[in-house]
Amino acid sequence: MKFAISFAAFAFAALVGASNVIDLDTKNFEQYVGGDKPALVEFYAPWCxxxxxxxxxxEQLADAFPSxxxxxxxTDADGVGRDLGSKYGVTGFPTLKWFPKGSLEPVDYTSGRDLEALAGFVAEKSGVKSKIKPPPPPMAVQLDAGNFDEIALDDNKNVLVAFTAPWCGHCKNMKPAYEKVAKAFQSESDCVVAQMDADAAPNKPVAAKYDVRSFPxxxxxxxxxxEPIAYQTGRSEDQFIQFLNEHCGTHRSISGLxxxxxxxxxxxxxxASSFFTASLPERPDVLGKAREYLATLTGSDNKTTTSAEYYVRAMERVIEKGEGWLNKEQARIAGLLASPSLAPTKLDELKIKANILSSFAVQKAAEAADVAEDVYEQVVDAAKQVPQQAKDGVDSFADAVQDKARKIKEEL
Known part of the structure; x- marks a missing residue:
């Protein structure tokens, strides 16, 4: 029984420890390399x-391709594979070389040492698909020598370009934040987040033109x-977002909202402030001023004009239907914003309307606070005219009114 348990444990350990990476030495090298299968060989040293x-x-790479x-x-090029290392000119560790099918003449591997880069290289050279699930398509717009001028130099777009290299460690560290920022700005058609492999041979002339000397x-x-502006701020999500909002005139958060x-x-x-402090007969005059301002926006960007039109429309609706319209419209928009299926463009449209209406609501609340303070002053004046016992009650009420007015203003 003990033997059976020990054997099972040994078999399990052997299974767990099994490797699909083949160990080579001078005796078995040509058994695996140069035959009917292509081979990627790592020349390594145990101390490296x-x-x-x-x-x-x-190990993951070996598991990803059918053996x-x-x-x-x-091969241990500082041990049993030392002669192989000398034969193939290995001077540093690790060195990776690709041996095509039927050939002992290798091609040096010079790309990144991450799984994605290695698997891509093996798949390209061998024509064999790996078992690795492909990464999602990048969120950043991909540039190359063919489309660079069309996108980066578009007169109607602001474009942030990261010049990177596949092997660059700092580029890999930056990638998650940069991709998240690119996703956040997807809805901004005129503020583009882009990336270019500046180390790819066809793209090097573009990189040289813009004085790219290091990565990223x-x-x-x-x-x-x-003429581009050098980005010299930090590489965090918040820093990218702040830079783009300042230079593109946008108002994005990292969530994309x-x-x-x-x-x-x-x-x-x-x-809008004047509109709610004005008397009912005076409000049409304020609306007229808003319409006049809207007329001056001819030739301005569409976003500003669209916002201005909604300010005017909100004033028109309040005059036509009363202040109750404001509360109903805010509630309607809040309900729509809660929907998980809204298209990004519709979400932006509703958020802008909600922001504009909130400025009306804030002004209305501020007006209420001012009225409360006026009531407080009137009550205090009245208290001076009544006996002490009544005065105490009036003072208590006045203090409550003043406290409420203070709280309203603190919340604004």
Whole structure:
């Protein structure tokens, strides 16, 4: 019984420890390399730190390809494979070489040491698909020598370009944040987040033209300009977002949603304040001023004009239907915004409307607070005219009114 348990444990350990990476030496090298299957061979040294870092990735690579079609192998070029290392000119570790089917003349592997890069190389060279699930398509717009000028130099677009290289560690570290920012700005047709493999041979002339000397190099190409601005801020999501909002005139948050300032127009916010402090007979005059301002926006960007039109429409509806319309419209939009199936463009449209209506609501609340303070002053004056016992009660009520007014203003 003990033997059976020990054998089962041994078999399990052997199964867990099994590797699809073939160990090569001078005796078996040509048994696996140069035959009817192509081979990727890693020349390593046991003491090499980079080799140790590569080891788990290399194991995953071997598991990703059928062993009857592709050989994934390694040899200790500082031990049993020393002669092989000398024969193939290995001077550093790890060195990876690709041996085509039927050939002992290798091609050096010079790309990244991550699983994605290695698997892509083996698949391209062998024509064999890996078992690795392909990564999702990049969110950043992909540039190359063929489309660079069309996109980055478009007079109607602001474009942030990250010049990267597949082997660059800093580029890999930046990628998750950069991709998240690209996703957040997908709805901004005139503020583009792009990326270019500047180390690919066809793209090197473009990189040289824009003085790309290290990776990642990030440059911002503003609308209507052929000269980029060097991006010298940090590489966090928040820093990218802040830079783009400042230079594109956008109001995006990292979630991709618009911020609370999106759609606001300062001049019309001021008129909205006047609209609610004005008497009913005076409100049409304020509306007239809003219409006059809207007329001055001819030739402005569409976003500002659309926002201005909604300020005017909101004033028209309040005059026509009363202040109750404002509450109903806010509730309607809030309900629509809660829907999980809204298209991004519709979501933006509703968020801008909600922001504009909130400026009306805030002004209305501020007006209520001012009225409460006026009531407080009137009550205090009245208290001076009554006996002490009644005065105490009036003072208590006045204090409550003042406290409520203070709280309203603190919440605004």
């Amino acid at each position: 730190g980079h080799c140790k870092n590569l080891a788990p990735v290399y 009857d079609k592709v050989v994934i192998a390694k 190099t990030i440059k911002f190409f503003p609308k209507g300009s052929k 618009l911020s609370e300032t999106a759609g606001k127009v300062l001049t019309l916010d001021t008129l």
